Amino acid sequence: MSETALPLLPQRRPFVFFHQRLFREKPLGAIGGVVFVVFLFCGIFADVLAPFGMNETDMLRRLQSPSWAHWFGTDHIGRDVLSRILYGAQLSVIVGFMAAGLATVISIVLGVVCGYFGGAIDMAIQRFVDAWMTFPDLVLLIVVISIVGPGVPQIVIILGCLYGIAGSRIIRGSVIGIRENMYTHAAQSIGASTPHILTFHILPNVMPVVIVLFTTRVGAVILAEAGLSFLGLGIPPPSPTWGSMLSGTGRTYMYLGPWLALAPGLCLTVVVYAINIYGDALRDLLDPRMRGR
């Protein structure tokens, strides 16, 4: 009797399938995702997209209102605001992704250690996390920056630690749930090693939470960095960050050129809003228990 080969089912590509679902079920979140990608694109290709250099001055064209030549106008020393916004996006992308990446790694390490092992380690780390979360983000950032000084690496490390430690609580909660699942007990009973269980059973199941956490952290980091730059404690000039464009000497000239107050804040709001609704949509699709909260 000859064996009849079963027809192969078309292989489902999880990434494509997930995004099809996102556009179908969460159109607003999908729009947020598109804006997020556009922001990433602008940040990565700022050098190519920017019509002028970030610090290219033209004293003859100072404080010009928005026009075809200068879409967002020019500032008090004749720099093109659009170009500075694009270079600002580049810095936001660098800081946002690096700090959110670091925060996610810290959250995973602390969350998995506390959630899986529990006991005295968990107790001690959680009391530290409690104390850490007591301080307002901005106050903690200001104090640490006053000690280590401003600069991209410092800001990435501080923001990474700040959000990483706080986010570990979410991963911990998720790991505690997974630890009690039957498949984890089964792996333990057949003698699988702890690193094996963590790598192949706990981590893959915690990934949806990690993805959502990373996405929302990018928005939070961008906002925090802008706040620091606004206070003059962020990335030092002449680098054009969105926060610093709203403060410093430029602030005095906003009364003569109100457009200077619009573009950076608007970009910041749109990007963070887009990331938030994208993060919300991801959470709804990846973790149905949290839907609508």
Place this chain on the structure above:
Amino acid sequence: MQAFIIRRILALIPTLIFTSVIVFASIRMIPGDVIDLMLAQNDISTGNDRAVIEASLGLDKPIYVQYFVWVGNILQGDLGRSLWQNTPVTEQLAATLPITFELGFLALIVALSVAIPIGIYSAMAQDTAGDYLARSFSLLMLAVPSFWLGTLVMVFPSVWWRWAPPLQYTPFLEDPLGNLGHMMVPSILLGLSLSAVTMRMTRTMMLEVLRQDYIRTARAKGLSENIVVMRHALRNCLIPVVTLIGLQAPLLIGGAVILEQIFVVPGMGLLLLEAVFQRDYPVVTGVFLVVGIAILLINLFVDLTYGFLDPKVRH
């Protein structure tokens, strides 16, 4: 209730210890040593003076002894002296803390009066255009940076109508109207940014409560929808919202730092920023510690209130 209060206070102790350790570690991480700053300020540079100052500050002792001495001083209300003004840090904090609390309190009133009605409406009109609009507003408030809103409020009314928010601070007891006039704009802005989370929480809790059996019973009795919502649903849905006030305390104080700077409110946030720029580390760490302890105490108070409101929590 007594056992609940004791349990909560005991649970606070380890967190309080870690909080003090974080602040103490930040003092020890200060670059260039506090003594260098003091020597530079007083124009002294001999090695002998340095040793004398080190001994007088107790910096020649082991680190754990320094920690306990520092904690002992704090318990006696001694947070050190400002390097620039040479006044006790506690004095500066006592002058600025009530101003920040006033700003926070006004912001909280704004946040609750915006968030609770919108949250209830959003739950009652679930999945309608109004609900989507309310949720979008809440997400938007989470995304709009308060320093940008503050900048817009300063710039545009001035350009369009030649009006600017008042920037001259007057103590409440001297001129209540003048004080509220100055505090109004920053507290509205701070309140709006806080309202986002409270609104989402109110909506979620309201949706949960509206699905409870006792609500169905109330409707079955023929009560009007207004009475069902106001008398039966709202009271139960607001209990968890109380916890949010505690959780939002860090956001409130963090937001106050920026808005105090924009609107020249001489509160703790402005004190912190000025101290950071002057490298006045005793003031920086003093504010840091007081903020941490204030938030822990607010959370304790909220927890106890929650236990009082909801008997289930006590057990």
